[in-house]
Structure formats: structure tokens, C-alpha cells
Amino acid sequence: MTETPFEPVICGKDDEDLLDHCDVHVVDPARVTAVRGRLVSPGVAGQMATVFKVLADQSRCRLMAAIIEAGELCVCDLAATVDMTESNVSHHLRVLRANGLVRARRAGKMVFYSPDDAHIRLLLDITREHVEHGPEDLSAQTVSSGGLPSAGRDGRP
Numbered sequence: 001m002t003e004t005p006f007e008p009v010i011c012g013k014d015d016e017d018l019l020d021h022c023d024v025h026v027v028d029p030a031r032v033t034a035v036r037g038r039l040v041s042p043g044v045a046g047q048m049a050t051v052f053k054v055l056a057d058q059s060r061c062r063l064m065a066a067i068i069e070a071g072e073l074c075v076c077d078l079a080a081t082v083d084m085t086e087s088n089v090s091h092h093l094r095v096l097r098a099n100g101l102v103r104a105r106r107a108g109k110m111v112f113y114s115p116d117d118a119h120i121r122l123l124l125d126i127t128r129e130h131v132e133h134g135p136e137d138l139s140a141q142t143v144s145s146g147g148l149p150s151a152g153r154d155g156r157p
Contacts, residue, residue: 051123054099059084060092061124067102068121072114 040048055061059082066081067073075093079086093113096102101120105112115121 050099051101054095054101055124055127057092059088060096063089063092064096064101064115064120064124065128067113068115068124072105072112074110074112076110078113 055064062082063078066078070077070081073081075086075089078084078093079089082089093102093104097104097113100116102113103116105114
């Protein structure tokens with residue numbers, strides 16, 4: 001008799017409250033230790049959360065997208081690009097600069113803004129791709145297609 005491999009099962013499909021906890025409390029010490037070894041520290045997690053808080057504003061996301069597309073823009077051009085007042089753009093740029101997302105370069109009476117580094121573009125590109133592709137059907141993914149690994153007998157990959 002051949003054993004049928006277990007497919008990943010999403011419990012409580014019709015009752016989303018059931019997805020927030022396990023029905024049985026079983027801890028896999030080896031798995032917990034392995035994940036803890038790769039987990040970000042609370043300090044780094046706090047810094048990551050700060051970046052997302054700064055980018056949680058729609059206007060700042062659009063400003064960052066415009067700066068990334070252009071490579072560098074002055075406040076006047078940014079205001080015209082995103083259809084905001086120069087005062088409002090300047091306010092958001094101060095927040096972005098204070099949090100290390102953009103840098104400023106003065107040229108005479110003008111100030112030009114550019115992304116602080118390539119990581120900012122990567123972060124926004126991945127976020128945009130995630131938002132634009134829509135929700136995925138996780139049940140259709142397999143290990144061979146690069147998706148989630150199939151679950152074992154105990155429901156774990």
C-alpha cells in the first residue's frame with residue numbers, strides 16, 4: 001500500500017479566528033533553536049519597523065518613487081511631479097532625510113534629493129511588485145515550483 005503524501009492544509013479557512021493559534025501545543029525545539037539563530041535582534045527589528053513607519057505615508061512613498069525614478073530631483077521638481085506644495089514636499093523630505101532614506105545636495109540656491117543607497121530602491125521595488133501581483137493561491141505551490149515545502153505527517157514542512 002502506497003502512502004499518500006500530506007498536502008499543506010490551511011486550518012479554519014472559514015473561521016479566520018482559528019488561524020491565529022494552534023489547536024495543539026507542540027513545540028519543536030530544534031526548529032525553534034534554528035529560527036532563533038537567524039532571527040533579527042530586537043534592536044534591528046525596531047530599526048526595520050521605523051523604516052516601514054516612515055514609508056507608511058502615501059505621500060512619502062510617492063516622493064521616494066519619484067526620487068528613485070529620476071535619480072535626483074530638486075524640491076520644485078518633486079512638488080510638480082507628485083502634485084504637492086513645495087512646503088508639504090519639504091516637510092516629508094525632512095522626515096525621509098532624518099531617517100536615512102534620502103540625502104540632500106546643495107547646488108547654489110537649490111537642494112537636490114537622491115536615494116540614500118540602492119537598498120531603498122530594492123525595498124520599494126519589491127513592495128510595489130508585492131502589491132501589484134495580487135494575492136497568491138498558496139495551495140497551488142509545491143517545492144518543485146519554488147513555493148512552500150510540502151508538509152510532513154505532523155503538518156510541518
